Amino acid sequence: MTRPRHAATAAPRGYTRTIRPLRAATAYARAVTSEDVEVRRSRRRRRTVSAYREGGRTVVLIPASFSPAEEEHWVARMLQRLSTGERRRRPTDEALLAHAETLSRRYLGGHARPTSVRWVSTMGRRWASCTPSEGTIRVSDRLRDVPDFVLDYVVLHELAHLLVHGHGPAFWRLLASYPRLERARGFLDGLAHAEGLEPLEESEVEGEPGG
Helix, strand or coil, rough: CCCCCCCCCCCCCEEEECCCCCCCCCCCHHHHHCCCEEEECCCCCCCCCCEECCCEEEEEEECCCCCHHHHHHHHHHHHHHHHHHHHHHCCHHHHHHHHHHHHHHHCCCCCCCCCCCECCCCCCCCEEEEEEECCCCEEEHHHHCHHHHHHHHHHHHHHHHCCCCCCHHHHHHHHCCCHHHHHHHHHHHHHHHHHHHCCCCCCEEEEECCC
16 A cells, blocks of 8 residues: 655645555555655646656656546556666666675675676565675566665665674664665565565575574
């Protein structure tokens, strides 16, 4: 269930904001309860709907005449459309490795040095896994649809496991500097619940006791 939220700034001239719970049934729509969605209604719009990302928020522009049911339908549809566009721009395995190296430098001081980071379609019930002894990370291709900040968290989570096994205090200290940590975890918890999958914190470190 997606809940559009008010933003701190005022709406542009000619627009009004609404806050309504969405009842979209897709797993993706249920998962985006962790994502800020702002709905702006405009009297100048008749039937056109548009949406865009603005920082950490998704803004959906709809006609002021839309009913609550139409609003729910179009917000869910535009979220999926944005997601599809982002999925098409998802990086190759090589680009994913390069991005992981950037995340390591930014949040882990460059200490995590992956040898490969790749998409896989055989992950089963996990979002991602790693083998610290080889420096390899695998990410489920089911995550191609998620927002960038969620994918970054998953990769960063596995990078941290190249340095620390298990999920004790030392592990979470490594991730503490990631600014959208709790929001990304909330998104994944919702998606895991919807799809009957394991939380990311379940054993995903391969080749290590007690992973």
